[in-house]
Amino acid sequence: MNLILFGPPGSxxxxxxxxxxxxxxxxxxxxxDALRAAIRxxxxxxxxxxAIMERGGLVGDELVTDLLRSIIGEHRDTTDSFLFxxxxxxxxxxxxxxxxxxxxxxxxxxxxxxxxxxxxxxLRLTGRxxxxxxxxxxxIYFSPARQNGVCDICAGPLMKRVDDNPETxxxxxxxxxxxxxxxxxxxxxxxxxxxxDATGSADEVFRKINSVIEENY
Ligand code: AMP
Numbered sequence: 001m002n003l004i005l006f007g008p009p010g011s012x013x014x015x016x017x018x019x020x021x022x023x024x025x026x027x028x029x030x031x032x033d034a035l036r037a038a039i040r041x042x043x044x045x046x047x048x049x050x051a052i053m054e055r056g057g058l059v060g061d062e063l064v065t066d067l068l069r070s071i072i073g074e075h076r077d078t079t080d081s082f083l084f085x086x087x088x089x090x091x092x093x094x095x096x097x098x099x100x101x102x103x104x105x106x107x108x109x110x111x112x113x114x115x116x117x118x119x120x121x122x123l124r125l126t127g128r129x130x131x132x133x134x135x136x137x138x139x140i141y142f143s144p145a146r147q148n149g150v151c152d153i154c155a156g157p158l159m160k161r162v163d164d165n166p167e168t169x170x171x172x173x174x175x176x177x178x179x180x181x182x183x184x185x186x187x188x189x190x191x192x193x194x195x196x197d198a199t200g201s202a203d204e205v206f207r208k209i210n211s212v213i214e215e216n217y
Contacts, residue, residue, distance in 0.1 A: 056171030
C-alpha cells in the first residue's frame, strides 16, 4: 500500500505520519524533512532550497522530484509501502510522481486529505514548538510544554521552525490554496481521494485515517 498524506502546513501530516509508520511499518518520505536535512548538511540542494523555504515558497519541481527519487531508490529494495508526506504539491509533481511510481514498479497511491480551516492552521503553525533534541512537537496554544521552552520528554530546548513566523505562514497558506489544492482534483478524478476532518485530536484523526485504510485496502 502506498499513501499520500495531503494537507496544508499545520494540518498534522508529520504527527500522523509517525503514527502510520508505527502502525503499518510504512517507509515515510517527507520532502520538507529531506530539504531541511539538506540545508543542515549544506549540500547543493540545501543551498538552492534555503531562501525559497524561508519565504514560504515552493522549491522547484525538478529538484524536489530528484530528491524524492533518490530517497525511494535507497529504500525500494526493502519496502513495498511508502508514505508520501508533502509531495506532490503541484500539478507537475503529480505527473512526476506517476512516472516515479512506474519507474520503481509501485502500486498507485491513495490520497488522504487532512482538512483544517485556515484560522486553526495559523494558530497551530505560529504556536508550534519543536524539541531541538528529540523533535517532539508542542504548541503554546493547544498542547504547551509543562515548563515554558523546555521539552517534557527529554528536557531539551524548544525551538520554532524558521518558517513558522506569521508572515511566512500566510505565504505558505496562500501557496497551498493556489498551487497545491488543485492536486486534489487530479486524484479525485481517479477515485483515489479520501477527505478527513482533521480538526480533532491526533488520536481522533488517526482513528479516521485507520478507518479509511481498513475500509479500502
Ligand atoms: P513541509 O515541512 O512539508 O511544510 O515543507 C517545508 C517547505 O519545504 C515548504 O514550504 C517548501 O518550501 C518546501 N517543500 C517541501 N516539499 C515540497 C514539495 N513537494 N515541492 C516544493 N517545495 C517543497
